[in-house]
Amino acid sequence: MRGFETAAQLLAARRMTGTTSSGTVFKKALGHYWVNVDGTNVVCSLSSRLRKVLIYPVADASSLHPRVQDVEEIRVADPVTIGDIVSFVDVGDGTGMIVEVLDRVSALVRGAAGPKPLEQVIVANVDQVVCVVAAARPRPSWELLDRYLVAAEASSLPALVCITKADLLDPAELAGDLRHYEQIGYNVILTSAATGWGIPELTQALAGRVSVLAGKSGVGKTSLLNAVQPGLGLRVNEVSGKTGKGKHTTTHLEMFGLSVGGSVVDTPGMREFALWNVRDRELGSLFPEMRAYLGECRFGADCGHSSEPCCAIKAAVEAGEITMRRYQSYLKLRAECERTRG
Numbered sequence: 001m002r003g004f005e006t007a008a009q010l011l012a013a014r015r016m017t018g019t020t021s022s023g024t025v026f027k028k029a030l031g032h033y034w035v036n037v038d039g040t041n042v043v044c045s046l047s048s049r050l051r052k053v054l055i056y057p058v059a060d061a062s063s064l065h066p067r068v069q070d071v072e073e074i075r076v077a078d079p080v081t082i083g084d085i086v087s088f089v090d091v092g093d094g095t096g097m098i099v100e101v102l103d104r105v106s107a108l109v110r111g112a113a114g115p116k117p118l119e120q121v122i123v124a125n126v127d128q129v130v131c132v133v134a135a136a137r138p139r140p141s142w143e144l145l146d147r148y149l150v151a152a153e154a155s156s157l158p159a160l161v162c163i164t165k166a167d168l169l170d171p172a173e174l175a176g177d178l179r180h181y182e183q184i185g186y187n188v189i190l191t192s193a194a195t196g197w198g199i200p201e202l203t204q205a206l207a208g209r210v211s212v213l214a215g216k217s218g219v220g221k222t223s224l225l226n227a228v229q230p231g232l233g234l235r236v237n238e239v240s241g242k243t244g245k246g247k248h249t250t251t252h253l254e255m256f257g258l259s260v261g262g263s264v265v266d267t268p269g270m271r272e273f274a275l276w277n278v279r280d281r282e283l284g285s286l287f288p289e290m291r292a293y294l295g296e297c298r299f300g301a302d303c304g305h306s307s308e309p310c311c312a313i314k315a316a317v318e319a320g321e322i323t324m325r326r327y328q329s330y331l332k333l334r335a336e337c338e339r340t341r342g
Helices: 007-013 142-154 175-183 199-206 221-228 232-238 280-286 288-293 312-318 324-341
Strands: 020-029 032-037 040-046 052-055 070-073 085-090 096-101 107-112 118-124 128-134 159-164 187-190 209-214 253-257 262-266
Touching (some): 020 040, 020 096, 032 085, 040 085, 159 175, 175 187, 187 199, 199 221, 280 288, 288 312, 312 324
Parallel strands (some): 128 159
Antiparallel strands (some): 020 032, 020 253, 032 040, 253 262
């Protein structure tokens, strides 16, 4: 980071730098990136150097000539993503080549599926994550919601819980779960695209912010966006493809502007969401309700909060201060983090 709090401040500082131009990536598809520069869109390719890491010898700069010692492939599914501020050069035919990705103010990431562990940056330089869960059809997936929330916490991004299709279920049936999320600090909005319930509140929460919507297929994100801004969901749906379990297979992602200010990125439906670069020991700090108890266990920071005796987290679960369901989400995520570490 370079001391900038927002992507707009970062972009303003790097509009033009000699022979290169800077802009925001708002769309990408099959190795092509659309960059907006002061209202003008430039289609760019990617310099091959951005897919490599140059390894230099570790020594005093005055004792060795700075020659490249080795070249490694980057451990990122794609070095450029929606929301990135990039520098590019004009290649002479009206298109550009991206040569630099500026430091990100924020990024929502997950582990990409595949034989090798890779970081997948879903979107960069966003202000908040909107976690979308249906009240019914399909049934709420609280475990998946917890994964989204933990990923947002790991990225230091504010998260909003949006419940769709609220007209299909008596709100009292979800009251207990939703009350708990509110008690631990998350803003929860119940919405119905069919009745308009909660749409003004959601629109206000999106206004003036760059938001990314996260939710599995079928939760009603398209209808929700159409309710917020007529036609928006249809535009998003035009570029959304099918998704396979555990990975994106869509070839087109795009950021859309909102008439109330700000913009929104709708992610393809994700049935799984693997955490990336989260250590098992730090996982408890990503559950807001657990933070007050960390360090209070008999084994201190070494406590895994599972089978250890005199565990403050387990005592809080037994006392009803931490819900059993959230605790089970923690245990499952911790097991995954331990396997990844191993």
